[in-house]
Amino acid sequence: MTTTTNVILCGTGGQGILLASEVISYAAMASGMDVKKSEVHGMAQRGGSVSSHVRFGEKVYSPLVEKGTADMILAMEMMEGVRWAPFLSPGGRLIIPDLEINPMTVNTGQAEYPDVVALLDGQSIPYSQVPAYGIASELGNLRVLNVVLLGAVSSWIDRIPEENWLAALEERVPARALEVNMTAFRRGRTLTLGQR
Amino acid sequence: MGRRLNEVESGVLFLSGNEAIARGAWESGVHFAAAYPGTPSTEILETIGEQYPEIEAQWAPNEKVGVEVIAGASFAGARVLSAMKHVGLNVAADPLFTLSYIGATGGMVIVSADDPGMHSSQNEQDNRLMGRAAKVVILEPSDSQEAKDMVGAALEISERFDTPVLLRVTTRICHSKSLVKVGPRMEVPVGGYVPDIAKRVPIPMNARKMHSRVEKRLLELSDYGSSSDLNRIEPGDRSLGIITSGVSYQYVREVFPEASVLKLGMTNPLPWELVGRFLDSVERVIVVEEGDPFLEEQVRARFLVPVEGKALIPLEGELNPEKVRKGIRPETSIEPPFADVPLPARPPALCPGCPHRGAFHVLSQMKGSSTGDIGCYTLGLMPPYNALETTVCMGASIGVLSGIEKAVGREGTGKLVAAIGESTFVHSGITGLIDMVYNGSTGTVMIMDNGLTAMTGGQHNPTTGRNLRGEPAPAVDIPELCRACGVKHVRVVDPHDLPEMKRAFEEELARDELSVIVTRRPCIMSYRPDSRAVAELDAGKCVSCGACIRLGCPAIRLDEEGRPEISRMMCWPDCNLCVQVCPTGALSKDMGGGR
Numbered sequence: 001m002t003t004t005t006n007v008i009l010c011g012t013g014g015q016g017i018l019l020a021s022e023v024i025s026y027a028a029m030a031s032g033m034d035v036k037k038s039e040v041h042g043m044a045q046r047g048g049s050v051s052s053h054v055r056f057g058e059k060v061y062s063p064l065v066e067k068g069t070a071d072m073i074l075a076m077e078m079m080e081g082v083r084w085a086p087f088l089s090p091g092g093r094l095i096i097p098d099l100e101i102n103p104m105t106v107n108t109g110q111a112e113y114p115d116v117v118a119l120l121d122g123q124s125i126p127y128s129q130v131p132a133y134g135i136a137s138e139l140g141n142l143r144v145l146n147v148v149l150l151g152a153v154s155s156w157i158d159r160i161p162e163e164n165w166l167a168a169l170e171e172r173v174p175a176r177a178l179e180v181n182m183t184a185f186r187r188g189r190t191l192t193l194g195q196r
Numbered sequence: 197m198g199r200r201l202n203e204v205e206s207g208v209l210f211l212s213g214n215e216a217i218a219r220g221a222w223e224s225g226v227h228f229a230a231a232y233p234g235t236p237s238t239e240i241l242e243t244i245g246e247q248y249p250e251i252e253a254q255w256a257p258n259e260k261v262g263v264e265v266i267a268g269a270s271f272a273g274a275r276v277l278s279a280m281k282h283v284g285l286n287v288a289a290d291p292l293f294t295l296s297y298i299g300a301t302g303g304m305v306i307v308s309a310d311d312p313g314m315h316s317s318q319n320e321q322d323n324r325l326m327g328r329a330a331k332v333v334i335l336e337p338s339d340s341q342e343a344k345d346m347v348g349a350a351l352e353i354s355e356r357f358d359t360p361v362l363l364r365v366t367t368r369i370c371h372s373k374s375l376v377k378v379g380p381r382m383e384v385p386v387g388g389y390v391p392d393i394a395k396r397v398p399i400p401m402n403a404r405k406m407h408s409r410v411e412k413r414l415l416e417l418s419d420y421g422s423s424s425d426l427n428r429i430e431p432g433d434r435s436l437g438i439i440t441s442g443v444s445y446q447y448v449r450e451v452f453p454e455a456s457v458l459k460l461g462m463t464n465p466l467p468w469e470l471v472g473r474f475l476d477s478v479e480r481v482i483v484v485e486e487g488d489p490f491l492e493e494q495v496r497a498r499f500l501v502p503v504e505g506k507a508l509i510p511l512e513g514e515l516n517p518e519k520v521r522k523g524i525r526p527e528t529s530i531e532p533p534f535a536d537v538p539l540p541a542r543p544p545a546l547c548p549g550c551p552h553r554g555a556f557h558v559l560s561q562m563k564g565s566s567t568g569d570i571g572c573y574t575l576g577l578m579p580p581y582n583a584l585e586t587t588v589c590m591g592a593s594i595g596v597l598s599g600i601e602k603a604v605g606r607e608g609t610g611k612l613v614a615a616i617g618e619s620t621f622v623h624s625g626i627t628g629l630i631d632m633v634y635n636g637s638t639g640t641v642m643i644m645d646n647g648l649t650a651m652t653g654g655q656h657n658p659t660t661g662r663n664l665r666g667e668p669a670p671a672v673d674i675p676e677l678c679r680a681c682g683v684k685h686v687r688v689v690d691p692h693d694l695p696e697m698k699r700a701f702e703e704e705l706a707r708d709e710l711s712v713i714v715t716r717r718p719c720i721m722s723y724r725p726d727s728r729a730v731a732e733l734d735a736g737k738c739v740s741c742g743a744c745i746r747l748g749c750p751a752i753r754l755d756e757e758g759r760p761e762i763s764r765m766m767c768w769p770d771c772n773l774c775v776q777v778c779p780t781g782a783l784s785k786d787m788g789g790g791r
Contacts, residue, residue, distance in 0.1 A: 012542065025210060025373065035210065036339075038372035040236075040315045046544035046572065047750050062450035063339075063372035063443070066517045068532030083539055086532045102753045107745060108579050111540030123534050142765050183772035 005159060006065040008082045011076030012101050012128050013047045014125035014147035019172060020074065021052035027160045028056035029068055038063035048103070049080060056159075057111060063179035074153045076132075076146055077101045078116040085125050094120070094127040095153050095192075097145060098134055128152070144184035147173075151188025155196060162189075201247040213369035216340035216376050217279070217307060218243035220347025222251060225384030227274040227302070229253045230262040232623060233652040234281030237309035239280055242655070247666045250381060250571050255656060255664045258590070258623040259284035263291045263306060270302040271396060275351055279307035282323050284620065287624065289326065292360065294331045297406035299358035302387060303351030305364045306332075307319040309370050312486045313514030316651075318570070318587065320512065322487035327362040329462050331410050333417060334362045335426065338445040340374045342461065349426060349461075357413055357420075364463075366486065368443040368514065382689020414465045415638050421467030429474050432456040437478025438500035438526075439471070439491055442482045447520045451528075466494055475499055482508060482524060486515045495590075525731040546575050548751040549768025551646050551717035554691035555615075556581040557747055557773065558698050564611030564705070566642070567600070569593040569625070571617040572651045573644050580748045585612070590620050594628030597638040606638050611705055613713075618645040618674055619657040626677070629694035632710050633682040640704045640711045643674055643692070646719035654721040678712045685711035692717055720768055727769040729786045731762045737782035744774040744783060 007024060009017045021037050028035045039052040053065045067087050073094045075081030081096040089095060097117070105111040120127050132148035147169070154165050165185065173181045202222065211219060217240050219231060231241040231249055244253045248665065256262035259280040266276035280288060285308045292306065308326070311317040327334040335350050337343040340693045343365060350361035370545030394402050421427055440448050441460040450455060458474040459468070475481060475495075483492040483505035508523035509515065522529055546553050556576040557695070560583040568574050568584035569592065576584035586596050591612040601609050616625045621643050629641060649655040656662040661671035675686045685707060689700045697715070704711040731751075740758030752774060753768035760774065760783070775783045 003448075009718060013544070029210060029375070036373065036374045038368060040367065040371060046547060046575065047542075048544035049542040050511060060374075061446045062517050063368060063374070064516045066530060067532040079539060080542070082537060085534045088532070088534055090533045103540050104578065104748060105540045107750070107753050108748065110579065114537075114539060119537055124536075125534050142611045150532075158379065178618050179372065 001010040004055050004060055005157065006070045006089070007054045007078070007153070008051060008065055008070045008073045008084055009054070009088050010049065010073065010080045012080065013050050015050070015076040016143060017050050017052050017076060020146045020150045022172050023053050023147075023165070023168045024054050026171050027164045028054075030046040030164040030167050031160045033057055033159070034060045036060045036177070042060070048085065051084065061120050064095060069186060072153050072156055074149055076149060077083040079114060081127070082114070082116055085120070088125065092126070093156060094125055094128050096127055097132040097149060098129060099132070099145065128192060130188060132188065136184065139180055139184055139187075141180050143182055147181045147184040148188040151185035151190075154185070154189050155192040202250060202381070204378060205475045207378060209376050209378050210373050211339065211340045211342040211344070211376045212239065212371055212373045213340050213365055213370070215243050216344040217347055217363070217365070218248060219376065219378060220344035221277050221305075222248040222381050223344070223379055224348040224351050225275050225382045226251050226277050226347075227277070227384075227386055228266060228269040229277040230256045230265050232259045232262055232284060233278040233649050233655045234284050234309070235652055236311060236367040237279045237281050237284070237307060238652045238655065239370070240307060241664060243645055253664050254449065257658055259288040260291060263288040263295070266304060267291060267295055270300045270304045272302070272389035274302040275384055276302060277305045277307065277311040277347070279309065281317065282308055282310040282321050283317065283319065285323050285326055287590065289330070293330045294398055295360050296332050297398055297403060297410055300354045303354040304360045305347060305350045305354065305363050306360055307365065307689050310364065310366045310487070312366055315323050318589070320487065322490060323362070323364055324463055324490045325488060327360070327364065328490070329412060330362075332360050332362050332443060332464070333357070333389065333462065334364050335461055336364050336442040336463050336639070337369060337382065337461065338442055338459070340367070343369060344376050344378070346426070346461065353417075353420075357417055357642075359413060364442075366443055372443075375449050381501070418464070418465040418468050421462045421465065422469035424462065424467075426461035427467050427470055428459050429470070429477070430459060431455040431477070434477065435479050437474060437481045438484050439474065439495065440484040441491065442486065443484050444515055444520070445516055445641050447517045449485050450517050451521045452524070460491070468498060470474075471495060472499065473657070480504070481645055483507055484515075484520055487511065496518050520550035543578060544575060544694050545578065545722055545748065546572065547768070548749050549720040549765045549771040551691050551715065551719065552576065552644055552745060553749065554694060554697055554773060555642065555644060555715045555718075556583045558614055558701060559583045559613070560692055561609075562611060562698065562701060564613065564701060566613050566615035567593045567596040569616040570651075571644075572707045573615055573617055576615060578748070584615060591616070591624030591628055594625050594632065594641055595640070596630050597639045598628065598635070599638055601637055604710060609639060609651060611701075613640040613642045613701070613705070615642050615644060617650070618643055618647075618659045619649040621674070622658050622672060626681070629678065629712070638708050638710055640701075641715060642713045642715060643678075645674060645714050645716045646722070648719050650719045650721060654719065674714055675712070683710055683712050685709060686714070687712075688716050689716045692771065692773060694773070725769040727786070727788050729769045730764050730767040731772070731774050731783050731785045733760055733762065734782050734784065735759060738782045739780055739782075743777045743779060747773050747777060749774065
């Protein structure tokens with residue numbers, strides 16, 4: 001419809017969504033595009049659902065992605081992927097990890113954690129499950145789950161060349177954690193390049 | 197990374213609205229800034245503190261003091277800024293309304309960050325109405341570039357028209373990032389303090405003249421607005437004319453690229469000549485604004501023409517492109533290919549290791565509860581605690597507890613305590629406590645001292661011993677302060693010492709005199725623990741009683757046998773609450789010599 005690419009990142013507080021959306025934004029900037037990104041701070045971050053909208057293209061007006069128009073949704077927690085799936089456009093794709101985090105409502109028995117794969121298949125939602133938790137464990141740093149997923153999502157975003165992703169990581173990740181994040185990004189990217 | 201932004205003199209930066217306001221203050225030569233933290237405004241002063249040492253910046257105990265100190269600096273000819281969340285402007289309303297009469301000597305900008313949608317607030321008030329009631333200029337940026345540029349414009353208007361200027365932003369401006377062209381700092385000399393009693397002492401004789409000046413100023417400002425580039429007509433299809441401001445402008449341009457648009461950057465006073473010209477140029481007029489019908493009602497009343505607005509665009513909640521589309525051209529709505537499915541909610545929760553958990557767990561186990569306040573501890577209302585029953589505004593926990601006692605007596609208040617954080621107590625709880633002393637209340641006030649202002653991301657306050665820039669500062673001693681107010685029974689408890697916490701509640705609630713319990717333990721955001729200990733389960737000893745899950749700790753979930761699984765990723769090393777509540781010793785943790 002337009003030349004704007006719409007990406008939503010979602011998950012729970014403390015998973016590194018803000019860093020991941022920052023890296024996407026810098027990579028898009030490095031590729032010469034206009035960028036807007038929007039998220040909510042405060043109460044929402046005490047373990048609640050967190051989301052970030054990133055939009056890039058020639059000229060971007062709204063900082064928010066409209067429902068039914070997201071090209072990519074990057075979920076850092078499985079159920080949050082289902083929550084945001086209605087934002088996908090008809091040709092969009094959802095990336096989910098291999099990680100379930102119970103909300104307090106499940107821990108206290110008020111609700112049950114759903115069968116995420118059944119819910120996605122039930123509506124034939126196009127998704128790829130990336131074993132980001134497994135890879136992050138292998139790398140000895142669970143905090144890089146976000147960047148493994150970022151690598152995975154990067155394969156679907158043609159308008160940003162690989163070198164701009166790497167440059168953005170270098171710019172936004174603190175030097176002491178850069179190496180493990182670079183490895184995490186490459187692991188995620190390699191995994192999904194073949195799936196296109 | 198690494199370079200401070202005051203070393204970047206030109207180029208394009210990717211900034212949030214808050215970062216852009218900080219940048220705008222720096223570029224426009226602001227000398228002094230003060231604020232009390234409040235979402236979504238907090239990062240304005242944080243950014244000034246971290247990136248722009250040329251600006252003297254400080255946390256104020258509350259928004260009223262923040263505005264008073266910048267007012268003094270403005271009287272002395274400095275360019276100044278104060279920032280607050282929308283409800284903070286209620287606290288600062290007293291100085292604001294009279295500063296409107298007194299005016300500004302050095303440029304004075306007050307940022308009001310409103311929160312439509314209430315992402316992190318207790319109400320959805322539209323502070324354009326406050327600005328109009330105070331008869332001050334309101335500027336509304338619609339992205340980060342404008343947020344930066346409008347700080348400079350606001351300072352110039354403030355000095356030229358001798359008025360405070362309200363820079364009114366919203367969550368989507370504050371916390372959205374976009375590209376900003378930046379420039380160097382302009383150094384502006386501080387004018388110096390020159391007494392001017394007729395101007396600055398609003399005794400009735402002077403204030404009557406001041407009021408006349410304010411009304412005349414509003415007329416001049418309306419004319420200024422019609423020729424200023426803060427407001428503009430973007431001509432387009434004459435059949436659809438949209439008047440809009442703030443982030444709503446972006447939604448309008450996104451959804452109706454062909455429409456004629458009157459884009460207002462200055463929304464008080466309204467630029468009547470320009471609005472009239474726009475009305476003449478289009479066939480249908482729709483006002484697209486978030487919140488109350490602020491523009492709509494004024495335009496309709498002024499021109500007595502049909503103006504559509506809130507009949508099409510929701511008044512409640514945050515706007516977005518869908519709502520704008522649905523209200524005006526529902527036939528163009530996008531049908532999402534996938535449906536919403538009912539899912540368990542994921543409400544916020546106290547962090548693993550949170551000091552407040554111990555206090556609320558004990559209170560809840562005793563079938564006690566609290567009148568609450570504004571901070572992370574408002575989450576005491578959530579299951580499994582269900583231990584917080586009221587919240588009104590900053591500091592209200594104390595007055596409300598006292599009032600309940602006035603109505604139903606000490607017997608009627610039962611096991612109710614007031615729950616308030618140390619930062620909120622200093623903000624405006626202390627006057628409530630003085631009221632309790634003065635008027636003979638006998639309740640128990642729990643001051644939850646976690647060593648920083650946590651809900652807004654962890655800021656220093658007058659009790660933490662550090663200032664905005666993290667430098668050492670004198671610390672208010674809360675127990676001594678309470679004693680000095682006349683409270684005879686003040687005790688300090690570690691809220692993670694569960695037996696001691698319980699004893700404190702029991703003893704203080706049994707007293708027929710006013711008491712204060714200070715629960716003191718640092719917020720987990722304030723330090724990095726030395727240990728990496730995680731609670732371990734000896735499955736053989738576990739009887740699946742569920743005592744641990746009733747702590748409401750996000751790091752604990754139950755397996756199919758009803759035994760706890762402890763998340764290694766989330767378990768906080770310095771916390772052993774689950775070990776303390778386990779009746780069979782199935783949970784253990786190496787707490788070392790620790791804190």
